[in-house]
Amino acid sequence: MxxxxxxxxxxxxIPEPVLTQARDEMLEWSSARASVMEISHRGKHFIALAEQAEADLRALMAIPSNYKVLFLQGGAxxxxxxxPMNLAAGASADYIVTGQWGQKAAKEAKPYTSVRVAASSEADNFFKLPARTAWQLDANAAYVxxxxxxxxxxxxxxDIPDVGAVPLVADMSSNILSKPVDVSRFGLIYxxxxxxxxxxxxxxxxxxxxxLARCPASIAGIFNYAAHAKEGSMLNTPNTFGWYLAGLTFQWLQREGGLAEMGRRNADKARKLYDYIDASGFYSNPIDPAARSRMNIPFRLADEALDDAFLKQSEAAGLMALKGHRSVGGMRASIYNAMPMAGVDALIAFMRDFAQRHG
Ligand SMILES: Cc1ncc(COP(=O)(O)O)c(C=O)c1O
Structure with a gap:
């Protein structure tokens, strides 16, 4: 196999060079004479790793010095x-809902703040972004x-939406590091x-x-961003292996030319796949071209009765995990930084062949 x-x-x-480096360093990392997973997070070896990873991320994203970088747990x-526990400070918060993750973020915030959905594209099936002119932003919101x-x-x-003086909070789980962003436009990125x-x-x-001055002293330290910042993300035992792997990825990104180069590659990969889908007459993507993702490309086959055959045959051809999310159906190709153009080319070649055989 x-x-x-x-x-x-x-x-x-994950980029292959990151995995091979992690494999090579699995038993003995650096001069620690043990795996990175087997050493104290408070020892000099891990502290040096943690500082380097933060410095590398700061350099990659050009993070201004008045921003703290935290390496936390709990998932997005x-x-x-x-x-909202940390930033709502008794005010309401505005949510822009453009898909299921935004919906979930708004739902989970409700116990801690009064959530205002300032714009949503749910009525359009999330096929496009809500028109900027229709956003009902509250100038007194704690954040957007x-x-x-x-x-x-x-x-x-x-682009980065202009929300005036209200801090902008972004869930960048699925496109962080995929292109340069102006961090100074955000209050918080996670x-x-x-x-x-x-x-x-x-x-x-x-x-x-x-x-961070907003973080209430009344919440438990483990939930408090100011407390985590004060302790350098070591209020408790951090995810040391995850931090290490992140550091390797940051170094890989630097070697590959940084985020400007990633931005170019990601735009090229996505354009090629969308161009093929649009021209195929067999596959389709329903998203407004102005709002199409460069990272996650859902597409449908002309006949959904062929979905199972498509998935089985693509898997056999060495193209894995193309099944779309259960709520959307069809297929989805996620082409993050680690996906080379060769992978997109192989997918398109398979799709073309499949369409010829079944179209
Ligand atoms: C945009 C976005 N936000 C949040 C999440 C949820 O992340 P987690 O499962 O780490 O909590 C995901 C899923 O991975 C996501 O894609």
Whole structure:
């Protein structure tokens, strides 16, 4: 058996050089004489790793010095709740809902703040983004939350929305590190690691320092972002292996040319696949072209009775995890940073052949 091209939406493909380095260092990492998983997070070896990973991420994303970078746990889902716990400060919060993750974020926030859905594209089946002119933003909101890339629907913002002086909070779980972003436009960015950062169980959170003053002393320390920042993300035992793997990914990204290069590659990969789908006459993608995701590309076959055959044959051809989310149906190709153009080319070649045989 050989490794397949992995189109999984998450946990998703990890760059092969990251995996081989982790394999090579599994028994003895650095000069620690043990695996990175077997040493204290408070020892000098791990502290050096943690500092390097943060420095590398800061360099990659050009994170301004007035932002804290936290390496936390709980998955993005836990932070759906933790964000209002920490930032709502008794005010209501605005949510822009453009897919199922935004919907979940709004739902999980409800126990901790009064949620206002300031814009939603649910009535359009999440096939496009809500028109900016229709957003009902509240100038007194504690923050505005949105999901720059909706992993399930395959909808992505290609700019950063202007929400005035209200802090903008972004769930970047499925498009962080896929292109350069101006971090200074955000109050808080968070992302589960299992798509473009590494292994699940780690959440990277980037927060503007002044917002930490809002974190209420009344919440338990383990939920309190200010407490985590004060302790350098070591309030308790962090996900040390996840942090290590994230560090390897950041170094891989630097070697590959950084986020500008990733942005170019991701745009090229997505354009090629959408162009093929649109021209095929057999496959279709329902999303407004202006809002199509570069990371997650859902598509349907002309006849859904062929779905099972498509999945079986693609798997046999070394193309794995193309089944669409159960709520959307059809197929979905997730093409994160780790997916090479060769994988997209192989997918298109398979799709063309399948369409010829069944069209
Ligand atoms: C955009 C987005 N937000 C949140 C989540 C939930 O992340 P987790 O399962 O790590 O809580 C996901 C799924 O992986 C996602 O794609």
């Amino acid at each position: 050989s490794r397949a091209f992995n189109f999984s939406s998450g946990p998703g493909a 889902t836990q932070h759906f709740a933790q964000i 939350h949105y999901t720059p890339n909706e992993t399930i629907q395959g909808v992505e913002f290609h 992302a589960g690691a299992q798509k473009n950062i590494g292994a699940s169980g780690l959440v990277v959170l980037i927060v503007r320092e002044d917002l």
